[in-house]
Amino acid sequence: MKLVYFAWVRERIGHAEEEIDLPDEIVTVADLLAWLAGRGEGYEIALKHASAIRVAINQEHVAHDARIEGAREIALFPPMTGG
Amino acid sequence: MKLVYFAWVRERIGHAEEEIDLPDEIVTVADLLAWLAGRGEGYEIALKHASAIRVAINQEHVAHDARIEGAREIALFPPMTGG
Amino acid sequence: MSAPIDPAVRIQREDFDLAKESTALCAGRSDVGALVTFSGLCRDEAGTLAALELEHYPGMAEAEIRRIARQAAERWPLNALTVIHRYGKIRPGENIVLVLAASRHRQAAFDAAAFIMDFLKTRAPFWKKEHHADGSEGGWVEARDVDDEATQRWHKSPPPDR
């Protein structure tokens, strides 16, 4: 599965994207965020306030209780500031 | 006193402006409209539905109960349709 | 809040240019975050309309639009404000009215432009007469109740200044 990061999530994690094989017990977005936070200091800092992290699956916004089954691309990013 | 007319008020009365000496008993805009309506057929048709007539004194909108004392120019016209 | 800006108001027969006006409005300044423009155009009414003839009350037209524009400038924090209204014969597809409102924030710019259009519709002394495409003279356009109602909403509760 492809993970992509933007803005300060990208900066703190230290790279813009990666391919990851997820353990079977990762079912929801919330599971994914908690699991990623344990992957190292950059991830921990980036995802410390998990509720602030916005998530898109296959380029559509999803809530943290969304299931990630079938996702090809999951994006993590801060609240948006366009416009 | 100068009276000016616009749009279908002007067309029905038959001219765009005139100088008029008002009798002393004409105190309010409503008095003026009633008095004018008695000046001939064009006026009568133009001012038949007096409540539809909008009035400006010295180029500012006024209500029908406004006093006309001090007016230099009184304009009568239909509801506006600009914009 | 700084003093309200002085709106630019023009009543003219000739056409205006949205690009030129918006460039002039923002020229040499970089404190504008939001520019809202409203262009009112003459519709062809499914081909039945040849032209609108716009009559106006010279002097009062400018004075009244200036009063409306100043109210907007007092109510919202604007960087700049321009209102242009044409008179005379206007054909389908041509411009009738232009409002440009610039502010630091988008809601002020949107609200000021909408406010001006609502009041302009019901208070600016202009009247439209229709000329039909088949050569016959149409009547005077009637005022719409919905326009009166639109002005009412600004009396109810002032929107929050965002």
Add this chain to the structure above:
Amino acid sequence: MSAPIDPAVRIQREDFDLAKESTALCAGRSDVGALVTFSGLCRDEAGTLAALELEHYPGMAEAEIRRIARQAAERWPLNALTVIHRYGKIRPGENIVLVLAASRHRQAAFDAAAFIMDFLKTRAPFWKKEHHADGSEGGWVEARDVDDEATQRWHKSPPPDR
């Protein structure tokens, strides 16, 4: 009511031109009665800002703005709708975003443009980083609660279709 129009959406690094876009939008048609444009510009923040760096999520940025624009086209009777959003380095006074909404009636054009900007602010995947005029790198611009609140108003009660 006829079928909703198909909005034009562009995500681009280069600048855009309000005049060109509005001319293109209205070209060859005379059923447009109202054209509302919104330009979002980069402010200089009293001289402290050198530039904004706009990061975006390629693909999703266009898809999400298209979703927002289509919602607007379904909700209001529009003749035409264009949304353009830039990315990359943008200096004070330069354009960031442009919305053009054309309709027969002004309220639909105003509401559609405001709706799009409210949702674009909170849902389109763009992020702004500040570069300070003194050469230091500023932080990422924080999302504002007021923008979230602005989107809420569209859920409460749909405005009457005027």
